[in-house]
Amino acid sequence: MDLQKNKTIVFENIRLATKTANRPENSVSVIAVTKYVDSAVAGQLIDTGVEHIAENRVDKFLDKYEALKDKPVTWHLIGTLQRRKVKEVINLVDYFHALDSVRLASEIEKRADHPVKCFLQVNISEEESKHGFKVSEIEEAIDEIGKMEKIQLVGLMTMAPADASQESIAAIFQEANQLRKNLQSKKRKNMPFTELSMGMSRDYQIAIQEGSTFVRIGTSFFH
Numbered sequence: 292m293d294l295q296k297n298k299t300i301v302f303e304n305i306r307l308a309t310k311t312a313n314r315p316e317n318s319v320s321v322i323a324v325t326k327y328v329d330s331a332v333a334g335q336l337i338d339t340g341v342e343h344i345a346e347n348r349v350d351k352f353l354d355k356y357e358a359l360k361d362k363p364v365t366w367h368l369i370g371t372l373q374r375r376k377v378k379e380v381i382n383l384v385d386y387f388h389a390l391d392s393v394r395l396a397s398e399i400e401k402r403a404d405h406p407v408k409c410f411l412q413v414n415i416s417e418e419e420s421k422h423g424f425k426v427s428e429i430e431e432a433i434d435e436i437g438k439m440e441k442i443q444l445v446g447l448m449t450m451a452p453a454d455a456s457q458e459s460i461a462a463i464f465q466e467a468n469q470l471r472k473n474l475q476s477k478k479r480k481n482m483p484f485t486e487l488s489m490g491m492s493r494d495y496q497i498a499i500q501e502g503s504t505f506v507r508i509g510t511s512f513f514h
């Protein structure tokens with residue numbers, strides 16, 4: 292595993308993808324998903340210049356955070372969060388990407404000591420196995436979440452099905468961006484909806500073409 296080389300390749304691909312999409316290079320933040328490696332390796336990747344780190348499980352997030360909290364990184368929690376674990380982690384997280392129920396939002400509201408930047412997870416393809424709100428559920432959910440003070444809805448997070456074609460991945464990402472724009476245009480308090488968390492190792496270039504602002508990349512760094 293040559294971290295420096297992998298990092299160079301990923302960042303170059305992102306530079307090219309933003310160029311192709313006619314977007315400024317700095318409009319996309321690269322999040323390294325460190326779930327495949329230990330804290331020492333994650334620390335080495337940070338030392339190459341990666342500024343955003345993510346974990347998808349609370350226990351692993353806490354391990355990495357404890358080991359690396361003095362490094363200059365922004366911390367992302369990207370996976371499903373059980374309500375009983377909210378209090379252990381929520382005040383350490385800079386961005387939470389998997390807000391998937393109003394009940395979870397209520398628990399964050401109760402436990403957070405400051406407003407938390409959250410992405411609503413949306414299940415555009417309505418895959419049974421995936422978490423997240425269906426598109427038809429979002430209006431009602433944000434009416435409820437709008438009453439809360441500690442939830443700041445910065446954007447939407449979505450994933451395409453593992454077996455989707457390039458075309459259907461693009462269609463899903465495009466729909467997420469359209470939905471995000473509609474929500475942004477409502478200008479509700481605490482709901483800027485400026486961000487889109489989409490794109491993983493297999494599909495980050497498509498995601499950038501469709502307007503992603505945060506790509507979550509694991510395998511391409513750590514292989």
Ligand SMILES: *Cc1c(COP(=O)(O)O)cnc(C)c1O
Pocket residue numbers: 324326347369370491492493507508509510511
């Ligand atoms: C693991 C994971 C990623 C990164 O996936 P890769 O295919 O390894 O790039 C992105 N998002 C979530 C939610 C993940 O759990």
